[in-house]
Amino acid sequence: MKRMIDVQNVEDIALGAAVLGTGGGGDPYVGKLMANEAIRKFGPVELVTVDEMQDDDMSVAIAMMGAPTVMVEKMPGGNECVEAFNAVQSYLGKPIKYVYSIEAGGINSTIPITLAAQLRLPLVDIDGMGRAFPEIQMVTHNLFGITATPFTIADEKGNSAVLSTIDNRWMETFARSIAVNMGATAMIGAYAATGKQQREAAVYGTMSFAEKIGKTIRAARAEHTDVIQALKDVTKGFVVFHGKLTDVQRKTVAGFARGEAILEGIAENAGSTMKIQFQNENLMAEKDGKIIVSVPDLITMVEEDTGEPLTTEQLRYGFRVMVLAMPAHQHWRSEKALTVVGPRYFGYDVDYVPVDQRF
Amino acid sequence: MKRMIDVQNVEDIALGAAVLGTGGGGDPYVGKLMANEAIRKFGPVELVTVDEMQDDDMSVAIAMMGAPTVMVEKMPGGNECVEAFNAVQSYLGKPIKYVYSIEAGGINSTIPITLAAQLRLPLVDIDGMGRAFPEIQMVTHNLFGITATPFTIADEKGNSAVLSTIDNRWMETFARSIAVNMGATAMIGAYAATGKQQREAAVYGTMSFAEKIGKTIRAARAEHTDVIQALKDVTKGFVVFHGKLTDVQRKTVAGFARGEAILEGIAENAGSTMKIQFQNENLMAEKDGKIIVSVPDLITMVEEDTGEPLTTEQLRYGFRVMVLAMPAHQHWRSEKALTVVGPRYFGYDVDYVPVDQRF
Numbered sequence: 175m176k177r178m179i180d181v182q183n184v185e186d187i188a189l190g191a192a193v194l195g196t197g198g199g200g201d202p203y204v205g206k207l208m209a210n211e212a213i214r215k216f217g218p219v220e221l222v223t224v225d226e227m228q229d230d231d232m233s234v235a236i237a238m239m240g241a242p243t244v245m246v247e248k249m250p251g252g253n254e255c256v257e258a259f260n261a262v263q264s265y266l267g268k269p270i271k272y273v274y275s276i277e278a279g280g281i282n283s284t285i286p287i288t289l290a291a292q293l294r295l296p297l298v299d300i301d302g303m304g305r306a307f308p309e310i311q312m313v314t315h316n317l318f319g320i321t322a323t324p325f326t327i328a329d330e331k332g333n334s335a336v337l338s339t340i341d342n343r344w345m346e347t348f349a350r351s352i353a354v355n356m357g358a359t360a361m362i363g364a365y366a367a368t369g370k371q372q373r374e375a376a377v378y379g380t381m382s383f384a385e386k387i388g389k390t391i392r393a394a395r396a397e398h399t400d401v402i403q404a405l406k407d408v409t410k411g412f413v414v415f416h417g418k419l420t421d422v423q424r425k426t427v428a429g430f431a432r433g434e435a436i437l438e439g440i441a442e443n444a445g446s447t448m449k450i451q452f453q454n455e456n457l458m459a460e461k462d463g464k465i466i467v468s469v470p471d472l473i474t475m476v477e478e479d480t481g482e483p484l485t486t487e488q489l490r491y492g493f494r495v496m497v498l499a500m501p502a503h504q505h506w507r508s509e510k511a512l513t514v515v516g517p518r519y520f521g522y523d524v525d526y527v528p529v530d531q532r533f
Numbered sequence: 534m535k536r537m538i539d540v541q542n543v544e545d546i547a548l549g550a551a552v553l554g555t556g557g558g559g560d561p562y563v564g565k566l567m568a569n570e571a572i573r574k575f576g577p578v579e580l581v582t583v584d585e586m587q588d589d590d591m592s593v594a595i596a597m598m599g600a601p602t603v604m605v606e607k608m609p610g611g612n613e614c615v616e617a618f619n620a621v622q623s624y625l626g627k628p629i630k631y632v633y634s635i636e637a638g639g640i641n642s643t644i645p646i647t648l649a650a651q652l653r654l655p656l657v658d659i660d661g662m663g664r665a666f667p668e669i670q671m672v673t674h675n676l677f678g679i680t681a682t683p684f685t686i687a688d689e690k691g692n693s694a695v696l697s698t699i700d701n702r703w704m705e706t707f708a709r710s711i712a713v714n715m716g717a718t719a720m721i722g723a724y725a726a727t728g729k730q731q732r733e734a735a736v737y738g739t740m741s742f743a744e745k746i747g748k749t750i751r752a753a754r755a756e757h758t759d760v761i762q763a764l765k766d767v768t769k770g771f772v773v774f775h776g777k778l779t780d781v782q783r784k785t786v787a788g789f790a791r792g793e794a795i796l797e798g799i800a801e802n803a804g805s806t807m808k809i810q811f812q813n814e815n816l817m818a819e820k821d822g823k824i825i826v827s828v829p830d831l832i833t834m835v836e837e838d839t840g841e842p843l844t845t846e847q848l849r850y851g852f853r854v855m856v857l858a859m860p861a862h863q864h865w866r867s868e869k870a871l872t873v874v875g876p877r878y879f880g881y882d883v884d885y886v887p888v889d890q891r892f
Contacts, residue, residue, distance in 0.1 A: 332699045335707060340691040348694060351710035 178218040179287055179297065179381075184209045186388030191283035192483040193387050193409065193498070194380070196472045198455035199279010199306035200238060201485055209284040212291035219287050220296040222272070224378055227369030233272035233298055234262050234366045236289050237282045239310070239327070239349060240359030241431045241454065254328040255289040258363035261326035261336055266366055274298040274372070276313060276365060277306040278380055280485065285361075300376035302365060304503035305472050308430055308454040310349055311342035312515050314505045315365050318375035325349060326363040329356035354429040377503050391481045401481035402496050411500035412533040414459060414466055415448045416441050416478065419493040424486065430454055435475070435489050437497070448497060450475070452486045457520050459497060467499040468522065470506035470515045471529040474498045499529045537577040538646055538656065538740075543568045545747030550642035551842040552746050552768065552857070553739070555831045557814035558638010558665035559597060560844055568643040571650035578646050579655040581631070583737055586728025592631035592657055593621050593725045595648050596641045598669070598686070598708060599718030600790045600813065613687045614648040617722035620685035620695055625725055633657040633731070635672060635724060636665040637739055639844065644720075659735035661724060663862035664831050667789055667813040669708055670701035671874050673864045674724050677734035684708060685722040688715035713788040736862050750840045760840035761855050770859035771892040773818060773825055774807045775800050775837065778852040783845070789813055794834070794848050796856070807856060809834070811845045816879050818856060826858040827881065829865035829874045830888040833857045858888045 179187070188202035188209070213219065227233065236255050263270045273295050275286040283301070290297040302313035310322055322345045328334040335352055339345045345364075353360045367375065390408045394401035406413060417437030424433035432453050439446035449460045456473040459466055467473050475484045475495040484495065506515055507528065513519065516526045538546070547561035547568070572578065586592065595614050622629045632654050634645040642660070649656040661672035669681055681704045687693040694711055698704045704723075712719045726734065749767045753760035765772060776796030783792035791812050798805035808819045815832040818825055826832050834843045834854040843854065865874055866887065872878065875885045 331703075333703055333707065334697045336695040338693045344690075344692055347714050348692065348711055351714055352707055355706050355710055 177221045179213070179221050180218040181210050181213055183385055184213065184284060184287060186385045186392060187287070187381060188280050188284050188388065189391055189483070190384035190387030190389070191278045192280040192485065193405070193474050193476065194304065194384060194472065195279035195306040195483065195485065196455045196474050197452050197484070197486040198308065199277055199283070199485070200281020201488070202280030202483070205281040205284035209287040209291070212288040216291040216294065219290040221299050221381060222296045223299050224369070224372050224376060227272060227298065227372060229368060229370040231272060231369040232266065232268060232270045232366055233274050233369070233372060234259060234270050234363055235274050235276035235302060236286050236361070236363050237276045238285060238359060239362045240353045240429055241426045254330060254361035255285060256292060257328045257334060258326045258361050259289060259293065261328070261334060262324050262363040262366055265324035265336055270366065272296055272298050274300055274376070275381065276302045278303065278384055279306040282306065283381065283384055297381065298372065299379055299381045300372060301380035302376065304377035304380055306455050307515060310346040310364070313342070313365060314377055314503070315367060315371070315375040316342045316514065317505060317511055318371070320365060320367050320371055320375055322364040324366065327352050327356070327360050329360050350429045358426060358429055377505065395480060402476070402478070405476065405481050405498060409498065409500045411498045412529060413496050414499045414533065415439065415446070415461060415497035416443045417448055417495060417497070419489060419491055419495065422489045422491065431486055433486070437495065440494065450497070453520065454486065456486065458517065458522060459499065465524055466532060467529050468517045468524065468526055469520060470502035470511070470526070472500040472502065474500070499533070501528060501530050536580045538572070538580050539577040540569050540572055542744055543572065543643060543646060545744045545751060546646070546740060547639050547643050547747065548750055548842070549743035549746030549748070550637045551639040551844065552764070552833050552835065553663065553743055553831065554636070554638035554665040554842065554844065555814045555833050556811055556843070556845040557667065558636055558642070559640020560847070561639030561842070564640040564643035568646040568650070571647040575650040575653065578649040580658050580740060581655045582658050583728070583731050583735060586631060586657065586731060588727060588729040590631060590728045591625065591627060591629045591725055592633050592728070592731060593618060593629050593722055594633050594635035594661060595645050595720070595722050596635045597644060597718060598721045599712045599788055600785045613689060613720035614644060615651060616687045616693060617685045617720050618648060618652065620687070620693060621683050621722040621725055624683035624695055629725065631655055631657050633735070634660045634740065636660055636662045637743055638665040641665065642740065642743055656740065657731065658738055658740045659731060660739035661735060663736035663739055665814050666874060669705040669723070672701070672724060673736055673862070674726060674730070674734040675701045675873065676864060676870055677730070679724060679726050679730055679734055681723045683725065686711050686715070686719050688719050709788045717785060717788055736864065754839060761835070761837070764835065764840050764857060768857065768859045770857045771888060772855050773858045773892065774798065774805070774820060774856035775802045776807055776854060776856070778848060778850055778854065781848045781850065790845055792845070796854065799853065809856070812879065813845065815845065817876065817881060818858065824883055825891060826888050827876045827883065827885055828879060829861035829870070829885070831859040831861065833859070858892070860887060860889050
C-alpha cells in the first residue's frame with residue numbers, strides 16, 4: 175500500500191523535523207503553510223523508502239539556503255523550487271524521478287514535500303544529515319564521494335546560477351556568496367543521486383522519524399501527558415538542562431545567523447548556567463563553563479510545557495526551556511566525518527565526546 | 534580575400550589594444566604570448582567584419598574578469614576559455630559560430646584570438662566598449678537590451694558557474710563575488726549575440742583599430758620618428774599632460790584594483806600636478822585640482838620615449854609619461870549611456886564634458 179503525505183502528516187513532519195533541526199532548518203509554521211497549500215492544490219505526496227528506488231533512478235534535494243533570520247521575512251514563492259529542480263534536470267540531461275530533503279528542519283523537510291506535490295513526484299524517506307547543519311558540504315552524501323554538482327541556486331527576483339565545483343567545500347564558498355548577494359536566502363537544488371548512491375549514503379527514514387516525533391508531541395499535548403518524557407523516549411535523547419533564557423546575542427554575518435543563548439538554570443538546575451552557541455544550528459552546549467554536548471550530536475531547545483522546538487531566530491528573553499540532546503547518526507561519528515562536522519571544524523579546540531557516553 | 538591574424542598581427546593588436554585599454558584589460562605581453570602559442574599550434578585566425586555575419590549567426594565574448602594586479606600572477610591556462618565557451622554553447626543549445634572580444638586591452642583583445650585559434654572559429658572585428666571598463670554591465674550591448682545571460686565563469690582549478698540574471702547589473706554583482714572567490718581572477722563567457730544584434734550594438738572595427746595603433750607605434754620606433762605625435766594622429770587623441778610618476782596608491786579590493794597615480798609635470802607642464810584615479814581602468818584625470826578628462830573618454834598613460842602604454846598594475850615611481858586622452862565611442866555619449874559609465878556612476882559628482890570640447 176502506498177504511503178501518502180497529507181495535510182495532517184505535514185503538520186507532524188514540520189513539528190518533528192524542527193526538533194531534529196537543532197535550532198535551524200527553518201520555521202515549521204512557514205514550512206507547514208507552504209506544503210499544505212501545495213497538497214491542497216495538487217494532492218497528497220507519495221512517500222517511498224530508499225529500497226523502492228531502482229539503482230539508476232535519479233533523485234535531487236531541494237532546500238532553502240541562508241540565514242534563517244532572513245527566511246522569516248522573505249518567504250519563498252514556490253516557483254524558485256521548480257526552477258531549481260528544472261535547472262538540475264536540464265544539466266543532468268535525464269529525468270529526475272524523486273525528490274528528497276537534504277536536512278531535517280521546519281522548512282527544509284517541507285520544501286521537498288511542496289515541490290513533490292507540485293511536480294507529482296514521490297518523495298524519498300531519507301535526508302542527508304539526520305538533523306540540520308549550516309554548510310553545503312555537511313551532508314552524509316559528501317562522506318561517500320557524492321558531489322553537490324550540478325548545484326542550482328535561485329532567488330525570488332528571477333536570478334539563478336548553476337554551479338559546478340571540484341569539491342563540496344568549494345561549493346559552500348561559491349553558493350554562500352551568491353546566497354548573500356541574493357539577499358541572504360535562496361532556493362537550491364543539489365546532490366543529485368541515484369537509488370544505488372542513496373542506499374549507501376543517505377540517512378534512512380528521516381521523514382517518518384520526523385513525523386513520529388511530531389505525532390508524539392501532538393499526542394502528549396492532547397492527552398496532557400509528559401511531553402518532555404515522550405520526546406526523550408521517541409528520540410532516545412537526554413534532557414541536559416532546564417532553564418530560562420536570560421540573554422540572546424544574534425547577528426547575521428556572511429550569510430549565517432551566528433550567536434549564543436544564555437540560560438539560567440531553574441528547578442533541578444537552579445544555580446547553574448548554560449551557554450549554547452549557534453551558527454544557524456546549535457553547535458555547542460556548555461554547562462557552568464564545561465562543554466557537555468557538541469556537534470555532531472543534536473542540541474535542541476524545546477518549550478518546557480508544550481515541547482515546541484525553538485529555532486535560533488525564535489529565541490527570546492524569558493522563554494522557559496528544556497535542552498534536549500540527541501545522538502548523531504553513525505555516519506557522523508567516524509574520524510573522517512568529524513573533520514567535516516566535528517567541534518574543531520567550527521573552531522572549538524576540543525574533542526568530540528558522544529552524548530550517549532556522557533549521560 | 535580572407536583577413537588572417539598571424540603572429541605579427543597579434544603583436545600589434547596586443548600593443549594597440551593596451552592603448553585603448555586605458556590602464557586595464559590586462560598585460561599585452563602576457564596576452565601576446567598566449568595568442569601566439571595558440572596560433573603556432575592551430576594556425577592563424579580569420580578576422581571577419583560584422584557584415585559578414587548572417588542575421589542569426591551566434592557569437593560569444595570570452596574574457597578575463599578580475600583584478601589585473603592578480604592576473605599578472607595567475608596566468609590563465611587556456612582550457613578555461615574552451616570550458617567557458619562550451620558552457621555558453623550548451624546553455625544556448627545551438628552552435629556558436631563566432632568569437633568576439635568584449636573589451637579592448639592587452640589580454641582581453643587577445644584571449645578571443647587564443648580561443649578562436651583553438652576552436653578554428655572566426656573572430657569578429659568588433660568589441661563591446663571600444664576601450665576597457667571595469668564592470669560587466671558596461672558594454673554597448675547592454676545599452677541595446679542584449680543580456681549577458683547565459684554568463685559562464687570558470688577558474689583554473691576546475692570550478693565553474695553558469696549565471697542567469699534579470700539584468701546585467703545583477704550579473705556584475707554575482708559574477709564579481711564568484712571571481713573574488715576564484716582568487717580575484719577568472720575566465721568568463723558572456724553576451725552571446727546574433728549577427729543582427731552585433732550590427733546594432735557592437736563597436737565596429739576595434740581589432741583592426743588596435744592593430745593599426747600597434748603598427749603605428751612599431752613603425753615610429755623603427756623609423757625613430759615622434760611616436761607620441763603618431764599616436765595622437767592615429768587615435769585622434771590629445772596629449773593632456775607630460776609628467777613623472779611621483780606616487781602610486783593601489784589596493785585590490787572587492788575584486789578590483791583601485792587607486793590613484795600622482796604625476797609631477799615636466800617640460801611644458803613643469804609646475805603642474807596631475808592626479809589619475811582608477812578602478813582597473815583610468816577613470817578621471819585632474820590637473821592642478823581640476824578635472825580635465827573623465828569616463829567614458831579614454832585616459833591612457835604611455836611611456837614618453839617609446840609610446841608603450843602602461844597598465845595600472847605596471848605603474849612605478851619615476852616613470853616619465855605622456856597622458857593621452859581619446860574620445861569615447863558615440864554609443865557612450867548618450868544620456869542613457871552616461872548613467873552606466875559616466876562620472877556619477879563611479880561616484881564623482883560632476884558632469885561629463887567630452888574631451889574634444891575641452892581641447
